[in-house]
Amino acid sequence: MKETEDNLAEMKVEKAGEGIRVKNVPNADLLSRCYELGKAMAEKVRSRL
Amino acid sequence: MKNTFKAVPVTEDVWWVGAIDWNIRDFHGYQTRRGSTYNAYLILTDTVTLIDTVKAPFREEMMARIASVIDPGKIDYIVSNHSEMDHSGSLPEVIAAVNPKKVFASAVGAKTLKELFSIDREITAVKDGETLSLGNRTLTFLETRMLHWPDSMFSYLNEEELLFSQDAFGMHYASLERFADESDPAILAYEAATYYANIILPYSPLVLKLIERVTAAGLSFRTIAPDHGPIWRKETGGIIGNYAKWAAQKPEAKAVVVYATMWHSTEMMARAISEGLAAGGLHVKLMSMDEVHRSDVVYELLGAGALAVGSPTLNNHLLPNMADILTYLTGLKPRNLIGAAFGSSSAPLSAPTAGAGRR
Numbered sequence: 037m038k039e040t041e042d043n044l045a046e047m048k049v050e051k052a053g054e055g056i057r058v059k060n061v062p063n064a065d066l067l068s069r070c071y072e073l074g075k076a077m078a079e080k081v082r083s084r085l
Numbered sequence: 086m087k088n089t090f091k092a093v094p095v096t097e098d099v100w101w102v103g104a105i106d107w108n109i110r111d112f113h114g115y116q117t118r119r120g121s122t123y124n125a126y127l128i129l130t131d132t133v134t135l136i137d138t139v140k141a142p143f144r145e146e147m148m149a150r151i152a153s154v155i156d157p158g159k160i161d162y163i164v165s166n167h168s169e170m171d172h173s174g175s176l177p178e179v180i181a182a183v184n185p186k187k188v189f190a191s192a193v194g195a196k197t198l199k200e201l202f203s204i205d206r207e208i209t210a211v212k213d214g215e216t217l218s219l220g221n222r223t224l225t226f227l228e229t230r231m232l233h234w235p236d237s238m239f240s241y242l243n244e245e246e247l248l249f250s251q252d253a254f255g256m257h258y259a260s261l262e263r264f265a266d267e268s269d270p271a272i273l274a275y276e277a278a279t280y281y282a283n284i285i286l287p288y289s290p291l292v293l294k295l296i297e298r299v300t301a302a303g304l305s306f307r308t309i310a311p312d313h314g315p316i317w318r319k320e321t322g323g324i325i326g327n328y329a330k331w332a333a334q335k336p337e338a339k340a341v342v343v344y345a346t347m348w349h350s351t352e353m354m355a356r357a358i359s360e361g362l363a364a365g366g367l368h369v370k371l372m373s374m375d376e377v378h379r380s381d382v383v384y385e386l387l388g389a390g391a392l393a394v395g396s397p398t399l400n401n402h403l404l405p406n407m408a409d410i411l412t413y414l415t416g417l418k419p420r421n422l423i424g425a426a427f428g429s430s431s432a433p434l435s436a437p438t439a440g441a442g443r444r
Contacts, residue, residue: 039403040394040426043411049392049424056427061350062357070357071364073425074393077340078365080423081390084336 052077090149092127093263095316096245096308098222100127102135102150104143107259114413115283116380119276120259123171124312126249127151127160128242131220134162135185136240136249137312141174148182157183162217164224165190165208167251168197168236172312177202189217191228194236211238229253229295232288246307253292254324255311256280265315265324275384276314277324281331282383287418292332296325334420336390340367343382344395345374345404350429351395358393358427367391374406379413386414391423398430 037057044051053076058066092100103124109117123139125147133155139147151157160183165173168190176198180188188208190198195208211217213228227239233252240249256276262268285292309317309324317324340362346352352373359369370385386392396407403411 037396037398037426037428040396040407040411040428043415044392044394044424044426046415047419047422047424049422052391052423052425055425056354058350058354058429060429060431062353062429067353067357070354070427071361073427074340074358074361074363075365076361077358077391077393077423077425078362078367081336081338081340082366084390084421084423085338 050080052080088149088153090146090153092150092154095126095263095310095318096247098128098130099242099245099247099310100129100150100154101125101263101310101316102127102147102154104139104146104150105259105261106140106143109257112257114379115257116378117257119257119272121257121313122259123147124255124310124314124316125172126310127154128219128222129155130222132161132218133159134164134219134224135160135179135183136164137166137172137251138163138175138179140171141178144175144178147175148179161186162219163188164240164249165194165198166238166240166249167234167312168194168201169234169252170201172251173198173201177204180204180206189226191226191230191236191238193230194238197234197236213238216243227299229291232291232295233284241304246305248306248309250309251312252284253311254309254317254328255313256315258314260315263316265317266319268315273315277327278331278387279380279384280313281328282387283380283417285328286331286383286387287416289332289334289420292328296329296332331387335388336421336423337388338367339370339389340391340393341370341372341382341385341389342393342395343372343374343410345397345407347397347399347404348431351397351427354427354429355393355395358395358425362391362393374404374410379410382410383414383417383419386419386422389419389422392419393425393427395427397428
């Protein structure tokens with residue numbers, strides 16, 4: 037995932053939060069974290085509109 | 086066989102004499118699903134002038150279109166606005182066949198053409214703002230360095246208010262309709278945006294400066310004649326306005342989630358992030374690199390405010406198609422994005438380095 041984050045940094049993308057990495061299959065808690073990450077990203081975008 | 090390739094009148098004095106490439110599907114990694122055109126223009130004034138040429142394999146088509154309105158040997162001047170090979174590949178042979186009095190390019194263009202083709206004759210370098218009399222008409226040259234090559238320039242036919250804009254304001258769209266107002270507006274909107282996203286995007290700050298400069302100079306455009314795709318006439322403000330909008334890269338309420346997956350774990354994460362983005366009020370485009378082309382991702386990013394990127398780990402690295410899209414995106418420099426990375430890996434999270442097991 038570091039490679040992805042390095043590329044995003046090169047594009048000057050502002051991080052909405054820590055990236056999420058899972059071993060094998062995501063469980064319900066992890067998918068909730070993903071959902072919340074999406075919501076956090078949306079909130080940041082909307083604050084810029 | 087009688088010549089079926091005809092020149093198309095653009096204005097009273099200007100003719101389209103380009104070529105149509107119905108079959109090209111890849112332009113340096115940019116997928117061109119609708120083919121393309123290589124536009125060249127003939128100014129039939131006191132001094133006959135050819136603006137740009139075409140990709141080498143299409144030289145005969147261009148020469149046939151020229152011959153449909155004038156003996157090609159009567160061409161006095163050739164102007165090269167852009168030395169990239171899709172517009173200059175046939176130049177050496179055209180020069181040999183026509184023997185024009187002069188060939189013009191920007192200073193960088195003149196140097197580049199000589200380097201590319203070993204052209205054994207003088208190419209006259211013109212400066213920004215310089216004018217060239219064609220007898221009853223005048224061309225003004227506008228340097229547009231790095232839009233999108235260092236050599237790039239526009240030529241402006243003053244009396245006709247016609248801009249020969251080389252690659253700017255163009256699109257990859259093969260058709261027999263030469264004018265935007267004859268074409269399907271939905272296709273034009275999509276292809277013009279895709280072209281901007283895949284070619285012009287990294288130079289967006291220069292686009293904004295150029296629009297400012299042209300506005301300050303009070304130039305108006307009745308016709309914009311690009312080197313690819315349909316010619317803009319009647320209504321030229323729309324495409325200029327779109328360029329201003331795309332170049333500003335102002336974020337909108339839209340997110341792109343791009344990912345690849347091996348056994349659906351990263352896909353599950355991508356979908357959960359997408360649901361969260363939508364719950365937060367954004368329009369979401371979820372794109373699997375196993376299914377879409379990199380060109381489509383960049384198109385969707387025009388105007389997006391967020392980008393989430395997910396990849397499984399394969400041999401301690403990204404999946405190859407994710408490395409592909411990230412390499413492409415970093416080169417195109419989209420700006421003003423909120424982002425996040427995500428992904429899955431099968432055990433072990435970190436594979437042993439080479440030789441570790443032998444110690």
